[in-house]
Amino acid sequence: MKMIIAIIRPERLEAVEEALGAVLDEGDNFRITTDTVEGRGRQEGEVELFRGHEVHVRNVQKTRITLCVNDEYVEKTIAAIQRGARTEPNGAVGDGKIFVVPLEEAVRIRTGERGGSAI
């Protein structure tokens, strides 16, 4: 089991969810956890104005998605995220990253199930 953490553009979340829905067995009902983070990478932050003065914001708002999946879904999930998150045609700085962390145990609180079936 792996925990896949991806940091993407907020505006691509929609597309990523669609792509994930297509590959994950559970259909529309795939499971995912989302939160909002500030990212600092190669992408320039946004420029805002304050009474004629440009304010450069170093950080960029990003959406972080976390999916815990069984091993056989890892590559499918990565591919789906990539498909959904990449800006056409060749990707652009700021499209984000995917990180994979080992997951040792998963527990479904409702039933107490553990492991692969709890995911």
Next chain:
Amino acid sequence: MKMIIAIIRPERLEAVEEALGAVLDEGDNFRITTDTVEGRGRQEGEVELFRGHEVHVRNVQKTRITLCVNDEYVEKTIAAIQRGARTEPNGAVGDGKIFVVPLEEAVRIRTGERGGSAI
């Protein structure tokens, strides 16, 4: 050492904290980190109204708790979270999940301590 990440109903946080307080050595002073996330699982999202029109929100607001613990506390912690987070009597969809990730190192910034005693 493990990092235990659980996604629970916001309204159960209180109960989970109580349960954790009971099993973790440090008493009331156990350590935990909390944030708010949007979850998409089996649970239906909430329905809101906008001038007579039903708006279905797919995602559900969840609370994520993160606890880093030494190996001997892992099972106790899982059990406590389960106890606190499960909706009586038999649990309900949306009660959440617990994920366990290996933790290789922990550092207490204040003292520079490392490993089990820094947790």
Next chain:
Amino acid sequence: MKMIIAIIRPERLEAVEEALGAVLDEGDNFRITTDTVEGRGRQEGEVELFRGHEVHVRNVQKTRITLCVNDEYVEKTIAAIQRGARTEPNGAVGDGKIFVVPLEEAVRIRTGERGGSAI
């Protein structure tokens, strides 16, 4: 590759970023992801007032930073975070913690690169 997660005082983020900038190869352009969390540790929460009544807030607002780095940078990164996050002169309760989690894979969405060079 490791995923380094540190929980620090919000007010020290500035100093931590400076320290990180100094040790990480990428110079000013090092990559980091930040979010805001509620922490419960040894530190006392803040006290607020409501019409003459003291309200004790158990949790403290903390900043969580996440950096994914190649193995050779792990110690440098930890040291930099410690330097930046510790309150002078001897550190104080609430300065925070650093956690290190194994990272199995990293993917740069834009290019599809994987592993160390994608970090």
Next chain:
Amino acid sequence: MTRCAEAGFFGRMEATATPAVFDSGSTAWMLTSSALVLLMVPGLALFYGGMVRRKNVLTTMMMSFAAMAVIGVQWVLVGYALSFGTSVGGVIGWDSTLLALNGIDMTKPFSDKGIPELVFVMFQGKFAIITPALISGAVAERMRFRTFLVFTVVWATLVYCPLAHWVWAADGWLFTRGVLDFAGGTVVHIAAGVSALVLALMVGPRRDFNKRGAAILPNNLVLTLTGAGLLWFGWFGFNAGSAVAVEHPAGATAGLAFTTTQSAAAAAGLAWMAMERWHHGKVTSLGLASGFVAGLVVVTPAAGHVRPGWALVMGALASVVCYWAVQLKHRFNYDDSLDAFGVHGVGGILGALLTGVFCFSPVQGVLSGDFTQLGKQALGVGVAIVFAGGATFLIASVLKATMGLRATEQEERDGQDLHVHGERGYHFDQT
């Protein structure tokens, strides 16, 4: 309300003859005042809405906003008739031609005032709206919304209208006994504050009130400050509008009421800041806002009856007394969530009594060595407390048995916004 024109600093002038025509200046001012008092309702909604938790911000605001709808209709239909119709023995008004305001002669001035009666109806109607809204502060975050709506209309009809009649109608039994209540210290603030306490006791405390570990914090103090600002602004209509006229010489009363209102609010804000600084070493924005409101409450019954200098004193006293009154709920463990009793009830009682101390027009008070008026004021206070408290207990008892006073535990936990209204106050995370 009308009393002040008769004596006091106008004593030496001949009585104003009943005007046969509108005075355009008075009409202008009363239209303005009516609008100002209406604005106090959104002001109150913001003031209260900012103090509750995010999950209840809408339902709390709705308790005030809905009063604009519910009592807005009730007042036009029967409320005015009950309050200001021909007196039935000084106890209640009635006049079937006033139903839906149907029989009002639009071109005839009201009573001895130079304004159309409809304008007076509207001005008074705004008072009827805000009074039950004040009560909501005591039961915020847990009372069932629909029960509160029903309570609002029943209370307005059975408590507010009679009390307004007793105190303000020319034949009202308290009015004829000489009780002074310039702009509603008794009718509005004591009645609402005492009823709020009774209702809060009957509804019971919030599940996390006064619990170890629970921290109930205001979701948005910016709203509360803004609300306090709107309340102060609107209160000029409330108090200076209660002079009902601005022509010569009655305009002097309006000017005086305006001045005492401003003075008491300012002094009370300052005094609350001082109390907090001394008690906790900090000066809070909620405290400043609360002080303003306490000062405005205390001066309400006195606005046209006391000198500006004494209004300063009254304001300062209001903050000192209300500050301590507010602390009681933690000691005695009743949950007056937003201190409707602590500020409006206590401030109103204090103001009504102090009016008997500091008044100089139309009668002299204790300051001039005359205790008569203080006695009359005490009568008014006592009657209002007993009547409003008792009636509220009866009404709430019936509602408890029939509709239930309290939101379900799940609603209280998640907030009524989502469960009862199907909405959330803020959606800041949407992309």
Next chain:
Amino acid sequence: MTRCAEAGFFGRMEATATPAVFDSGSTAWMLTSSALVLLMVPGLALFYGGMVRRKNVLTTMMMSFAAMAVIGVQWVLVGYALSFGTSVGGVIGWDSTLLALNGIDMTKPFSDKGIPELVFVMFQGKFAIITPALISGAVAERMRFRTFLVFTVVWATLVYCPLAHWVWAADGWLFTRGVLDFAGGTVVHIAAGVSALVLALMVGPRRDFNKRGAAILPNNLVLTLTGAGLLWFGWFGFNAGSAVAVEHPAGATAGLAFTTTQSAAAAAGLAWMAMERWHHGKVTSLGLASGFVAGLVVVTPAAGHVRPGWALVMGALASVVCYWAVQLKHRFNYDDSLDAFGVHGVGGILGALLTGVFCFSPVQGVLSGDFTQLGKQALGVGVAIVFAGGATFLIASVLKATMGLRATEQEERDGQDLHVHGERGYHFDQT
């Protein structure tokens, strides 16, 4: 606007002689009313701004605020001359001495009213500002900001000014035909509402409107409630100010308009709550606020012409009708984002027609068995729909071809706040 002073419940009095001097009360009330109507623009901005998503809160508010700048200037330069200058055949006003208000004699009362003409100019100017701002509600979250600004000024000049002239100027062709529009049901609400619908159709729906999975939720209903409160408050100036005078006996009309405004808004709020409760089992705060606005809209053309009791009925009807009108957009898939048509257009049409039913002054309506006035009202409604709809279509067609009506897809996705204004509404996460 001025018509009501001539007949109806004043019928039995001799006509007021043209005043040679200002009436200070009327002047005071009209200054106040003008200020009140201006405040409706921020009120509208809050009302609308709260309903959109966070990413568009500023651009939505700006569409109203910018009208204060753009039409504020246009009105002084030419707008007043076009609307109230000497009539050219009842079709348009013109008077070169009115350019930049230059030739106005400051010490001469306006027409037969007791106020300075400049005060009348200002009062009317606020109506010209808010009307195009209303339209923005239909195209929020996707129309190009700069195109909207240009649209605003062109529409005000080519649609609003002529219509105001037809309906309100003493020689306007609809005025002379006896069409009643007390405070702008036709000129303001029908014109804005119908134009809003046409514009919304031409701009097309938001990319996520009526799409499965997309949940468009209001970012801040506290703003919307606050805005509704300010609108109601300001509407007293809008409607009761439209009496233009408060001296005897004209003050009666102001008092009546104030009362009907209050009554209709309250009844409409109540009725909308009832509709929602019956339809979905929940009572929303947005619904209550919407009901208030619907009631205020419907009573606008009728304010000085109907009795308070009938105003209650009009308000209740408005909510029932507008509630259903608002549902249509999901069925027919047009995106009237914030229901500028559903509430203002539909409410305005309803109000204009019901005026012909319930009016009792200066003429009798259907209630007294006379259908004449209803016919005249229908004429006014028909003309306003065709003229405003047609002209908006032409203006928008030209703008579409030249500037483009629609924000880019990227702007729509990210919100115009950042792209067009270089700002975000809230920065709550900064340390």
Next chain:
Amino acid sequence: MTRCAEAGFFGRMEATATPAVFDSGSTAWMLTSSALVLLMVPGLALFYGGMVRRKNVLTTMMMSFAAMAVIGVQWVLVGYALSFGTSVGGVIGWDSTLLALNGIDMTKPFSDKGIPELVFVMFQGKFAIITPALISGAVAERMRFRTFLVFTVVWATLVYCPLAHWVWAADGWLFTRGVLDFAGGTVVHIAAGVSALVLALMVGPRRDFNKRGAAILPNNLVLTLTGAGLLWFGWFGFNAGSAVAVEHPAGATAGLAFTTTQSAAAAAGLAWMAMERWHHGKVTSLGLASGFVAGLVVVTPAAGHVRPGWALVMGALASVVCYWAVQLKHRFNYDDSLDAFGVHGVGGILGALLTGVFCFSPVQGVLSGDFTQLGKQALGVGVAIVFAGGATFLIASVLKATMGLRATEQEERDGQDLHVHGERGYHFDQT
């Protein structure tokens, strides 16, 4: 303030006889105006509060709100006596019967006006409140709260009251020299703006001002827009209220002041948008709001003295000049956080001078080829700059040595809301 009634477009009329009685219309308007000006303080608090970072939103708002308490009391106690008491050589007012307003005859009209003196006291008192509040904009996010409070009351007493006396009291030395300041361009805006600059320089910049990497962004521009709306609304009381009378013929001045206020604000909003569009290609909401305020500031000294067309020009000029003035702080590295100097100081100076250019009543300005008035205006400007700047320097020096001007580093870092007030502006994350 009173000057305009004497000559100019009223020149041809006989002087109004001293009224023996109140004019009810004027009284109504002045009560309304006083309330409107009070509302500007919450308006200012929102305007400023929205621009700072979340951690300082309350302390920033408190600097304005607390002025309502502090100066509210000061004005009643001694402020009015110092400003409008019997003149001591044109330099300061004094009249011990005015202490706590005790000796005011309530039924006697004020001076030659038809309003109760208490109403005049209240109207003027609101100006005294808002002026020091304006200063807070320059030192937001770092000045010590308690020091600012003390500064407020000392400054009001030693700077504002004398200046108000010089410029507005009938025997004030600048008034007698013919300096025109209709509603406070000099007394309010120049005084506050210049003092703000001096104070900002003495307090020093915020720790992250003008630093690479630091992005200081407004926490809530919705508040700022709302505040700007309330300011504009209230400003009608500020400017048109400064006519003090609305009876014939003085009502013309009120009407004119209302019109020029509206015109200048609108034109300034438009001009600021244009400047931004040209400079950065974007039109910001903060810019629009700033333009409104700049326009309102510039027209304040001129409101009753210039024609509406020229008010448009003044407004546009104000935005162009203030826009550039605001940029200076980044070049010269002084931290006028919210541009109290850049907008109020610069706009006030510009307005005072342009009054000498465009005035036509009661005297002619440069436009008619007469430079005399411009000279007088320059005198007023010069005196105000030197006096306010110098006195602020002295007061702040003493406070620096005794209480300290600046918050601690920790307070500045975490925000004063938590440290000084024990509160946070928003708690949006509570369950």
